[in-house]
Structures are given as C-alpha cells and as structure tokens.
Amino acid sequence: MRTRSVDLRHFTWRGPAAGISDGFYRLARQLESRAFGLTPEQIGIVEGLRAATAVAVMAALAYGLGRPWLAWAVFGAFWCCLADPGGPDWVRRRAIGGFALAGALVLPIVSIAGAFGPFVGGPVMLAAVFLTNLPRAWGASATVPGILVSVVAVVGVDYPHTPAGALVLTGAFLFGCAWAYLLCLVLWRIHPHAPVRRAAAALYAREAAMVQDMLVLAGHEEASEADWAGLNAEHRRAVRLSIERARAAVARLEQRRGRHELAVDCADRLFAGLLALGHGLASGEASRPLRFALWTLHEALAEAAHQAASRQFSGVRLADQARSLAQDARVLPHAPGRALAQCAAALAAYAAGPGAEHDAIQPHAGPGRITVPVLRHAARVTVAVALAYLLVAWLNLTFSYWATMATVMVMQPLAEATWPRSLERILGSVGGGMLAALLLAASPAKPVLLLIIFPLAALTIAFKSVNYTVFVLFLTSLFVLVIEMVQPGSGVPVARAVNNIIGALVGVAGGLVLWPERRPGGVVALLAAAVEANLTFAAQALAHPAMGQDAAGQERRAAGLASSAAETALARMRLEGRGRGGRLEAATALLGALRNVAGAAAVRVLGAGTADAARAAACRALAASILARLRGEAVPLPSLPPGNDELSAALARLADAAAGLPARA
Structure with a gap:
C-alpha cells in the first residue's frame, strides 16, 4: 500500500470546475429533489x-x-x-x-x-x-x-x-x-459534440462530488445512519438523472459505439461501484486504507471529468490512476475491495477508449406519426x-x-x-x-x-x-x-x-x-413501478449473484429510474400541498427503503455470493404483497427467511416501511 500525506479531515475537491461542483451541483441536487431542473x-x-x-x-x-x-x-x-x-x-x-x-x-x-x-x-x-x-x-x-x-x-x-x-x-x-x-x-x-462533452464531464463531476461527500461524512465519527441515507439518496438520484441526460445527448448525435457513449457506459458501471461503496460505508466504519482508496478514486474521477470535456482525449494519466485504484482495492476487505475494483475496471475501460474508427455520426431519422395524444395536446x-x-x-x-x-x-x-x-x-x-x-x-x-x-x-x-x-x-x-x-x-x-x-x-x-394527460395510476403507479423494479433487482441478485455486469446494469438502471420518477412525483405533491394524512411520509419512507435495497443488491452482485432461491422467492412474495397494499388491499406481509447479509437487513427495513402504508399511498 502506498503512503500519502493527505489530511482527509479537511478534504475539498481541487479538480476541474471545483467551484461549479461545490456550488451549482449542490444546488442542482436540491432543485432536482423538488422537481425543478438545474443542469x-x-x-x-x-x-x-x-x-x-x-x-x-x-x-x-x-x-x-x-x-x-x-x-x-x-x-x-x-x-x-x-x-x-x-x-x-x-x-x-x-x-x-x-x-x-x-x-x-x-x-x-x-x-x-x-x-x-x-x-x-x-x-x-x-x-x-x-x-x-x-x-x-x-x-x-x-x-x-x-x-x-x-x-x-x-x-x-x-x-x-x-x-x-x-x-x-x-x-x-x-x-x-x-x-x-x-x-x-x-x-x-x-x-457538434460540445453538448455531449459537457454532459459526460458533468456526469463524472457528479460522481466525484458523491465520493467527496462520502469522504467528508466518513471523517465524522458522529455521522448517523440517517446522514448516510440522505447522502446516498440525494446523490443516487442526481447521478442517475445525469446518466440519462448524457444518454439522451449521445442519442441525439446518433453515434455508433463512440467515445461519448463509452464515457456514459463506463460512468454507469462506476455508479454501481459507488452504490455498493455508499451502502457499505453507511453500515460500517471507514478504515484509513479505504479512505485513501476513495481519495484515489476521487482524483481519477476528476481526471475523467477533465478528459470528457476535452476535445483531445488522452487516457494515459487516467489509466495510471485506474491501476493505482486497482492496487488499493486488492488490500481492502472483500466488499469494498470488489466495489473499488469495479470502479477501477470502468475507469481503465474509459481510458483505453473505443478506437477512432467508431466516431462516425450516423444520420438517420425515424418517421413520425401524429397520434391521438399529440392531437389532444395541440387542441x-x-x-x-x-x-x-x-x-x-x-x-x-x-x-x-x-x-x-x-x-x-x-x-x-x-x-x-x-x-x-x-x-x-x-x-x-x-x-x-x-x-x-x-x-x-x-x-x-x-x-x-x-x-x-x-x-x-x-x-x-x-x-x-x-x-x-x-x-x-x-x-x-x-x-x-x-x-x-x-x-x-x-x-x-x-x-x-x-x-x-x-x-x-x-x-x-x-x-x-382541458383533457388533462396524467400518468396512468398517478403516484401510486409510480410507487408500484419502483417497488417492482427494485425488488426484481434484489430477487435477481439473490437468485443469480454472479450475473453478468450487463444484466446487472440493466436491472440497476431500471430500479434507479423507477425510484427517481416516484421521488420526483412526491416532490411535486409537496409543492402542490398534497399528501396529507401521512401518505406522503409513508411513501417517502418506502422509497428510502427501496434505495437501501438497491444498494444492498448492488453489493451482493459485486460480491458474487452463492445463490439463494428461497430468499429470492420470499423477495418476490414481498413485492407482490406491497403491490397489493398499494392497490388498497389489506394483505399481510410475508415473513422473510433469516439472513446475516446486508440485503436481508435492507429487505427487513423495507417490510417495516411497507407495514406503515395507509389504505391508499
């Protein structure tokens, strides 16, 4: 393990656009949590x-x-x-x-x-x-x-x-x-790539801000579980939204497998490692070697943000940082070590690049069709x-x-x-x-x-x-x-x-x-979608913990998008003055528990433990019961098989949150 003379108690980011990260990005996260956009x-x-x-x-x-x-x-x-x-x-x-x-x-x-x-x-x-x-x-x-x-x-x-x-x-x-x-x-x-470069750079900058806040909170001995839950929820939503914005920007360029698409894919893989790290830090003490490794990760993310914004990409320094991070990960305990190894692999893949032959833009446009919703909105x-x-x-x-x-x-x-x-x-x-x-x-x-x-x-x-x-x-x-x-x-x-x-x-x-268009089922449907997506990810992590990164990434992305959509809807309810009678609080608690389940599932996938069909079935049964309670049915919640890992504890907390749901969420 290398030694570094770094005082992490007073850690602040000195990477590219530090002022933007410390100010605008924090404000952006706060506005996004209240259904307003700031990019x-x-x-x-x-x-x-x-x-x-x-x-x-x-x-x-x-x-x-x-x-x-x-x-x-x-x-x-x-x-x-x-x-x-x-x-x-x-x-x-x-x-x-x-x-x-x-x-x-x-x-x-x-x-x-x-x-x-x-x-x-x-x-x-x-x-x-x-x-x-x-x-x-x-x-x-x-x-x-x-x-x-x-x-x-x-x-x-x-x-x-x-x-x-x-x-x-x-x-x-x-x-x-x-x-x-x-x-x-x-x-x-x-x-034409300027907006995409900005979106990709911001994505890595937001992930760097997430690591920075992890480091700061890890340095406070009095940090509570609620502090970690708030940090993880705020950053997860912000990073997931940033990933989807970057994907949309790449799609507008209609590239094949080019540098910018690779940047977004690698950032998504990094996000999985950050979810696991955040979940692990919330449930255990951060050792000094782990904090040094997080500092290395932060440096690498700052470099990735710099290279993503640059017209002339150079992955030399980023590759060196990825190797250093992989070296740090080998001497850490199993769970954080695997999470950091995932981050190092993603950074190394980004540093290697897709090859110049893939950078061509492919212009094509699909045909449009004037549908009833389009006509209704025009009217x-x-x-x-x-x-x-x-x-x-x-x-x-x-x-x-x-x-x-x-x-x-x-x-x-x-x-x-x-x-x-x-x-x-x-x-x-x-x-x-x-x-x-x-x-x-x-x-x-x-x-x-x-x-x-x-x-x-x-x-x-x-x-x-x-x-x-x-x-x-x-x-x-x-x-x-x-x-x-x-x-x-x-x-x-x-x-x-x-x-x-x-x-x-x-x-x-x-x-x-005037013929208002609303999401079918309203907020209840969004909550149900979040429950289904997150518990599907958890059940897959239990039944197939060694699933490939592509499959895990798809499940994790679906869970993150569903949770973000439901959280945005709840934020709008607060602005509208709705959600009285405990409904808003119960739904917020449910979504917080779901975020915890997703983080624990990400940890389990990275750990690649043994398959557990019984707990996977219990997870699906819990999902069915919660969905029934969201529909207003007074059904009991199933008992969960005992387990001594983080996912078992997260599912138990979810069951407690679901027990507090009123007749209608």
Whole structure:
C-alpha cells in the first residue's frame, strides 16, 4: 500500500470546475429533489456569444436605420438561435431552416388576418397554433421549432398590416433568420459534440462530488445512519438523472459505439461501484486504507471529468490512476475491495477508449406519426391560447401577445409538468421585469441599451438548457430592452410581467382542466413501478449473484429510474400541498427503503455470493404483497427467511416501511 500525506479531515475537491461542483451541483441536487431542473453542465458560453452577435447586429441595424419593423429581424435571429438543437449539421439545418420557412409562411397570414380585427385574426392565429403543435410527433428536434412558429403566430397577429406591410415584416423576419442561419452554420461553427462533452464531464463531476461527500461524512465519527441515507439518496438520484441526460445527448448525435457513449457506459458501471461503496460505508466504519482508496478514486474521477470535456482525449494519466485504484482495492476487505475494483475496471475501460474508427455520426431519422395524444395536446394548447387571447383583449392590456406567448411556452403534454413550468415562468418574468426596469433607470440612452443587449442575449442562450427560470429572467430583460430601443414606450417591464403571469396561469388552468394527460395510476403507479423494479433487482441478485455486469446494469438502471420518477412525483405533491394524512411520509419512507435495497443488491452482485432461491422467492412474495397494499388491499406481509447479509437487513427495513402504508399511498 502506498503512503500519502493527505489530511482527509479537511478534504475539498481541487479538480476541474471545483467551484461549479461545490456550488451549482449542490444546488442542482436540491432543485432536482423538488422537481425543478438545474443542469449547470449545459451552460453554453460559446453558443451564447454567437447568439448575442446575431441579435446585437440586427438590433444595431434597426436602431441605426430608425426602422421599428426591423425588430422582426431581431426576433427572427433570436428565435433561430433558440431553434438550434445542436448536434449534427443535418439536424440543425432541418430545425433552423424549417422554423424560418414555416415562420415566413405563418407571419404574413396572421398579420393580414389581424388587420380585419380579432374575430378574423383570432381564429386564423389559433389554427396556426394548432397546426404548429403537431410536429411534436417527430421528436424533440421538431418540437421546439414548432412551438417557436406558434410564438410567431401569437405575436404576428398583434402586428396587423396590409398585405404590403405584412410582406415587409416577413422580409425583416427572413433577413434575421438568414443572418442567424449563416452565422450558426457557416461563419461561427461549434463542434457538434460540445453538448455531449459537457454532459459526460458533468456526469463524472457528479460522481466525484458523491465520493467527496462520502469522504467528508466518513471523517465524522458522529455521522448517523440517517446522514448516510440522505447522502446516498440525494446523490443516487442526481447521478442517475445525469446518466440519462448524457444518454439522451449521445442519442441525439446518433453515434455508433463512440467515445461519448463509452464515457456514459463506463460512468454507469462506476455508479454501481459507488452504490455498493455508499451502502457499505453507511453500515460500517471507514478504515484509513479505504479512505485513501476513495481519495484515489476521487482524483481519477476528476481526471475523467477533465478528459470528457476535452476535445483531445488522452487516457494515459487516467489509466495510471485506474491501476493505482486497482492496487488499493486488492488490500481492502472483500466488499469494498470488489466495489473499488469495479470502479477501477470502468475507469481503465474509459481510458483505453473505443478506437477512432467508431466516431462516425450516423444520420438517420425515424418517421413520425401524429397520434391521438399529440392531437389532444395541440387542441389543449389552442383552447388555452384562445382563453388567454380573449382575457387580455377584455382587459385591454398592452403587449398582450406576451400573455399568449407564455401560454404556448408553459403548456406541457403532462398536466403535472405544466404548473412547475408556469411557476418558473412567473418567477423569471417578474425577476426579468425588475432587472429590465433597473437597467432602463440606470442607462436610458439607446446606445447604452444596445451594449447591454449583447450580454443579455448571450446569457439567455447560454442558460436555455440550464434552468427555465434563469432563462426567462434574461429573456424578459432582453426583449424589454429591444422593444424599448426600437419602439419606446412606458410601462414595458410591468406589461411584460403582468402578461406573463396571466398567460402562465391560463396555461396551468388549461393543463389541469382541458383533457388533462396524467400518468396512468398517478403516484401510486409510480410507487408500484419502483417497488417492482427494485425488488426484481434484489430477487435477481439473490437468485443469480454472479450475473453478468450487463444484466446487472440493466436491472440497476431500471430500479434507479423507477425510484427517481416516484421521488420526483412526491416532490411535486409537496409543492402542490398534497399528501396529507401521512401518505406522503409513508411513501417517502418506502422509497428510502427501496434505495437501501438497491444498494444492498448492488453489493451482493459485486460480491458474487452463492445463490439463494428461497430468499429470492420470499423477495418476490414481498413485492407482490406491497403491490397489493398499494392497490388498497389489506394483505399481510410475508415473513422473510433469516439472513446475516446486508440485503436481508435492507429487505427487513423495507417490510417495516411497507407495514406503515395507509389504505391508499
């Protein structure tokens, strides 16, 4: 065993992006536990600077020429940057070009219709909203451009013009779109792998943060079992969500077995080892050799995060660290030694790399199909926009299209996802309005506003995939300043905030009342899925402890996803004020026990003990009983065969938690 002069009592991470890890990632875990998203790894600084250039050039042109209608060039350039999904050029050309062409078709139609009054303009605009919500059937790369064309429709109807005037607006819009298209795809190209590199780097950084917190907690003699349970639950959910986001980012690139897919797969294998380590540390004292090995693992994860973010991958140092970790694992007790050996093997596989011949992008797109849920959502959005349109007309509000725009943007296919998005929209709009008011009070001169627009546009696009509240805050400030510069007036920040609040509230009402789409069975079904997935993993670990890593990884992933989905649903219940009468507490206790079972099952798989068919059958019987109790049936829980391993203790705690379930969870 090598010796190191490291004081682990005062351990802090000094690896890449340490500030982000210590601050943003902790905040991200807290927000994710409350059903709100924060993904600091997706801060796109270069994308933001590029979008700021696109917007600032058009805004300067509108201001310099003194042509207010050139504000549509600003809108077009900015919306094209929002429509850019990243990834391969063929996907980006289709998304940006499709938005530009569809917007140029819709804008003159709604503008001309708007000149005939709300009884003509309204129905035409609503027809456009319905049709532009149908591209959701073709996936995420078509959904966002479709929603943005809906935004063009609801804004364009409030710019009524004669046919000649409508064509001028459309020309300005196309001019801005063409400029953004040229800038994004020709003049200022960003490597298509940049978002994936950020996602993979964040994945290893989150795992490093998990190890860091293990080290800190292991250094506290007074740390309780509850402290370890909280740490493991928080990090497990965060890492599992990060893994799935990274998988989705790789899928958008549609690679074969390339470097980034290998990075995610190896991180998933590492996660299995971390689950086992976290479970073991929670149930026993951390020896000094084990803490030194964790320090080595932390160094290796920091290096993996650095290499994942780099355009030029080098696995030399990472391979050395993996060998050191494997050496440490050999002198440790059986369970932690096998867990660390698993981590070392995963790091070594990542360091070796997949080979350059596998890095080619394979462009292909599956056909979309307009299904009943897609039609229903399009109809739901259309009716809600109609209500918002009528309400702001009745209230005679200025800049009323901000209300209908907010309704379009907040409505999600699932009702349970609409109101958190609406809350974020309201908070962002109010904050953005206040920021814009302060900026206008401090810098009323138009040339100064033009300078301020650049960083605001950069921040808006840089944070578009990070957090919706922050995105809306910068978006609100940006457009208030753009409108103030090209169409000066009074009360613009207040009008923006008020209209956004109205539109968001209408969106919430529409999502809850208009043919709401909910998960079948609601939270009870999610709890049942978590019980089934976790106990299936536990039963497999008992019956086949020597199962291959691929099979174990699939079972572990299914259990983690099911638990995360149920925990997110419970977080939303807390925000909604539901879950009284002990239901929320009982469900939370059940999920905590399930996480403990999954960790113990991961330990057993790594230990590769002997098969135990009797306990596997008892595990399945326990799952059946808990599922029956979730359905409201008063069934007794089966007795579990005695056992002296961690999985037996975890199953016993799960049975205790299940005994506390009310008639309905």
